[in-house]
Amino acid sequence: MSAPMSRPRIKVSRRPVRVGDDVVRVGGAVHKLAFDVADPDGWLWALVNLLDGSRTVAEVTTAVCTRFPHRPPSDVGAAIDGLRLTGHLVDADEPAPEDLTPRERERYSRSRELFLSIDTGWRTNSWAPQVTLKGSKAIVIGLGGVGSVIAAAFVASGIGHVHCVDHDVVALSDLNRQVLYTERDRWRPKDEAAVHRLRERNSDVLVTGDRRTVDGLDTITTIAKRFDLVALAADGPPEIRSWTNRACLALGIPWVWGGYHGPLMTVGAYRPGAGPCYDCAEAAERERKAAAPARTEWQPAIGEIPPHAANFATVTITGSFAAEAAVSLLIGPPRVPVNRIYQFNLVDRLERLVIGPETRHPRCSACQ
Ligand SMILES: [Zn+2]
Numbered sequence: 331m332s333a334p335m336s337r338p339r340i341k342v343s344r345r346p347v348r349v350g351d352d353v354v355r356v357g358g359a360v361h362k363l364a365f366d367v368a369d370p371d372g373w374l375w376a377l378v379n380l381l382d383g384s385r386t387v388a389e390v391t392t393a394v395c396t397r398f399p400h401r402p403p404s405d406v407g408a409a410i411d412g413l414r415l416t417g418h419l420v421d422a423d424e425p426a427p428e429d430l431t432p433r434e435r436e437r438y439s440r441s442r443e444l445f446l447s448i449d450t451g452w453r454t455n456s457w458a459p460q461v462t463l464k465g466s467k468a469i470v471i472g473l474g475g476v477g478s479v480i481a482a483a484f485v486a487s488g489i490g491h492v493h494c495v496d497h498d499v500v501a502l503s504d505l506n507r508q509v510l511y512t513e514r515d516r517w518r519p520k521d522e523a524a525v526h527r528l529r530e531r532n533s534d535v536l537v538t539g540d541r542r543t544v545d546g547l548d549t550i551t552t553i554a555k556r557f558d559l560v561a562l563a564a565d566g567p568p569e570i571r572s573w574t575n576r577a578c579l580a581l582g583i584p585w586v587w588g589g590y591h592g593p594l595m596t597v598g599a600y601r602p603g604a605g606p607c608y609d610c611a612e613a614a615e616r617e618r619k620a621a622a623p624a625r626t627e628w629q630p631a632i633g634e635i636p637p638h639a640a641n642f643a644t645v646t647i648t649g650s651f652a653a654e655a656a657v658s659l660l661i662g663p664p665r666v667p668v669n670r671i672y673q674f675n676l677v678d679r680l681e682r683l684v685i686g687p688e689t690r691h692p693r694c695s696a697c698q
Pocket residue numbers: 606607608609610611690691694695696697698
């Protein structure tokens with residue numbers, strides 16, 4: 331029942347609304363978080379108005395049952411527990427978290443509100459997601475357009491240790507999209523410039539850099555084994571996503587990747603054992619292409635590699651989606667399906683695709 335709470339309080343972001351005289355809309359104003367409950371005699375509306383953090387569960391139950399004598403205390407207890415278990419309540423008496431300093435609680439106050447608003451389960455302390463992030467260590471491979479955004483999001487969000495890997499230097503042509511660098515950083519190694527900028531953003535987390543070319547499965551396994559999550563934002567060599575997949579499967583840690591093809595933004599999010607892996611999808615795609623009619627490429631383009639088609643706005647969308655997925659993998663909510671690929675097409679902003687197989691490939695060489 332409601333024992334985990336001392337004084338239940340409805341989250342302000344989920345504050346209920348009475349619609350007419352016989353419906354209570356619980357869960358605030360966000361689609362898929364809010365829902366309507368029939369309340370013809372008004373007892374539920376009375377209950378939610380008592381859940382303001384000033385009363386114990388017993389006091390709330392007594393008050394409701396005194397006003398609505400036909401309503402058994404078990405109904406009130408079940409309603410409070412239902413609200414608690416679906417993420418609508420906090421405990422007004424929750425202690426300040428020992429793992430966060432007053433400065434950190436001020437810094438992350440908006441993050442706490444976000445986690446409160448998207449959480450669909452019960453947490454004994456509303457700061458728990460932030461404490462989890464503080465105790466997490468994440469690695470960002472590739473500090474270009476997408477990786478810059480991911481690294482900035484990780485550091486600003488308070489992931490306790492963010493490790494930045496890149497082998498390149500900052501070029502003038504990077505500055506149309508790579509958020510971490512300025513004109514002063516031209517020719518400077520990206521890992522060095524990124525670490526400098528990220529430490530300025532948040533000195534309460536550890537930011538480290540690594541000037542390194544990721545050239546194989548062993549390299550990724552070696553650098554990822556001290557971390558809880560990998561964010562891959564490098565687009566080469568071609569095998570790098572498969573290497574990352576295999577390394578994270580072996581280490582048992584989640585990973586995300588983000589990329590784009592002109593206006594098509596793509597993000598993958600994977601948790602080992604939660605479904606088909608990246609190489610399952612690749613195996614299925616190879617079979618699909620083998621069964622499709624033969625393709626003939628445009629001859630004048632053979633051998634030409636066009637430069638990245640991207641600007642600040644497009645890479646920021648991809649990087650933000652990837653970073654949000656990574657934080658979700660670390661803390662839980664929002665509970666989106668993982669082990670899938672998400673695409674967002676800027677040509678038609680209404681088009682959002684979820685692609686990839688729903689089951690493991692029977693001949694995947696990575697996850698069998
Ligand atoms: Zn697989």
